[in-house]
Amino acid sequence: GLNLKNIQGDILSGLPKKTETWYFFQISNPTKFRKDFRNFIPLVKSADGVLEDRKAIDKHKRQQGGGWKPHLIPIAGVNVSFSHFGFQKLGIDDAKLIDTAFLTGQRIDAGANLGDKGTGTGPNFVPDWEEPFKQEIHGVFIIAGESHPTVDKKIQHIEQIFGLGNASSIKKLIAIRGDVRPGALSAHEHFGYLDGISNPSIIGFDTNPPLGPAPIRAGAIILGHDGDLNKDNRAPWMVDGSFLAFRWLFQKVPEFDDFLNRNALQGPGMTRQQGADLLGARLVGRWKSGAPIDITPFDDDLEIAADPNRINNFHFTAETNFQKLCPFAAHVRKTLPRADLEFRGISLEKNRIVRRGIQFGPEVTKQEKVAKKTFHGRGLLFACYQSSLTDGFQFIQQSWANNPTFPPFETTPETPGLDPIIGQGPNRELSGYDPNDPSKVLKLDDLWVVPRGGEYFFSPSIKAMKDLIAA
Template sequence: MEPTELELDDIQSGVLRPRPTPYAATYIGFRIDDRKTGRELMQRVSKVVTSAANPKGPLADVSVSVAVTCKGLEALGVPQESIESLSWEFREGMAARADGLGDFGESAPENWEQPLGSSDLHVVLVVVAPDDQQLEAALDRARETYHNMPGIKAIWRQNCRALETEKEQFGFRDGISHPAVEGSGIPGTNPQEVPFKAGEFVLGYSDEMRGVQSTVPDILGRNGTYVAFRKLQQRVADFRQYLKENSKSVEAEELLAAKMMGRWRSGAPLALCPFHDDPELGADPLRNNDFLFEAEDPAGLKTPSGSHMRRCNPRDAAIAGVARIHRMIRRGTTYGPALPEGVMVDDGIDRGIIFAFVGAFIGRQFEFIQSQWINDGIFIGADHDRDPLCGSHEIDFTIPQKPVRRRLKGIPRFVITRGGEYCFMPGLRALRWLSELDT
């Protein structure tokens, strides 16, 4: 059966289209104090939100997206029957589900940056542009949607960026892997990965298990998706110090970093160059994601099964379960200044990544990967080994090698959760439906 063509003109651009490189972005959080004004905001943003239909002209790489929390839907007066037709993880909210995500101790919700995870966060506006100048121009247009609206209050903002090098704070090239979605016309980055059914990422279409998610009424959910966004602080100095203390040379430090990630910092995958970095390969979008695991590396001698990249996307590797139903679209954007090269002591400046999950199933996509693949190792037969880069606590990591494997125990936590929330990103028609509620 031929895949259904997606209604791209009704799907927000931030759902399917990869971001430009380089780019600047900002996240703005709002509280709705007046229901009528909140609905007017939905009407206004529906006119500035960018659709996933192929844009043309000077604004092709500029996008505005909007997402609403469960508390936001309540503030808008959405009928309870409609809210209950949405995901129960979404209805509970990220803070309520923190323990299962590994968000305890320093990462616990009581330590989150306010108002993240609170009942005050109702709407999140995201603006992305190739540079600061175009971002400010897009922001000027977006501000017209909420300025002079006394019932709407901007309560949080986070500026972030992606450099031309595409590297995040630990120094790794980021944003390499992107799945292809049937009917979108947007290619994925791995030619060996079969395109996914649209329903894995967008409500209203058939998914990999032949199910179709719908809501009450249908217009609320159709062409929408769920977004989990998280502010993650990266302890760069601690990471550098750990590499140094557990390596005998600079070259060994880089190899250890690559084994933990699954790629060299250039983006070159260990699967294709296991013994040395290849920056030219790492920078080549036609080659740097063109590989599988099982055929050439079932034992993880090249790419450890417990490495961050292989955990989050096992591809064809033999694991407990079906990897395809846990695939997700991931966006990562750096915030804060980079720690200068060679500095091994924390300077007290907040830096990290704004992580955004995009998918139709919070539970079996984002939460499953976070709890079962990142914070456990049973699925790869590694007992309770955790992700060496972003595991939650008591992190152990195994590097397969001959004649004797290497075991790293008690790795400190390098990534701390500073806040986040589950949101729903409606289709453009749904935004207008929200604006026309009369209850």
């Protein structure tokens, strides 16, 4: 079984959050850091702690009796992760983490494999990122909570533990605040689509999974368990940890909406708005409600969206080798191709990731809508966990989203093209956007999702924090 008291809470359960701060730091004084870290460990929320928090939240909701404006109970969750450079700084040998993406770091990987824009090549690649991410990042604190005051109090506590000013054992590089969107949009990302629907169900943890993709073994996400392809080669302290890929992704929402409007699909009795909505759904693979176009291709369906056993229970089975219902390049088909590969007997278990992102930035203003142009930074603090970055995040981005010939097909003439949401690369186009003629190719505008920073981290077990990192 899984030791839920030893695994950090964001990995398995997801820290409950309305707001979350990502606090990136360098270790300036390793000896003092190790001492301070011992006092920090009690703040860390385990998977078990999150389950208890969720119970308390549910109980509180019941007691509120579904009032018109429920109060939230103050709950904070703290997690911590280290980059390869952080382990090096602490003198910890992390070679048995094996993962080349982790050991290289994301700045160089961004040029070599992820397709980010920038200058220079190889180890000298400098991506077009925000300044703090061009520096060496050693670690990140993740602080989640129901409100800004609760989170800010925790941040102050953490800063006290590690000391302030010249006496500090850490140097803050940047703290980025994420916030879920207001009101009814709270579970939707900034383009407007419901997010957080399809995360892998984990055998032995998710006891009553809804219908959908086959549940996976814990080792696909957590090191040292069945399903971790390097299980037998890990050092003992790596067990119960997980790799974290972080990406700071800016979204150009008015520009995306304008593109959908300009290229709206046309059909009998279809308004321009309906044609724009249909095009958007075909680029994502889901309607804004979350309903998958593989099962409701021409109209949104709120009943399907509201049913946990239908919203994720689609497999492209009627569609392998075809893209009338859903384009090959649609974001959810690129990032989890389901039957496209499974019908050839290829398992997707090793490529599954657990996504834990949060939105950042304000709602689109009237001024931006009118100008069809972004004036305020907003987007997604993308985060995902996996037991291999090279099979998980990196693979999905490089070999699927950025690869115009994925999925590979023998029987159709169409080249799928790029994932229109996250795909990066020279030829920004995809086929299949028009259900009436899947061979038609749509030229896309410049990126609507712009990477401005990121790093690869390892989220150690709580035992590893005590035995290996703390002094």
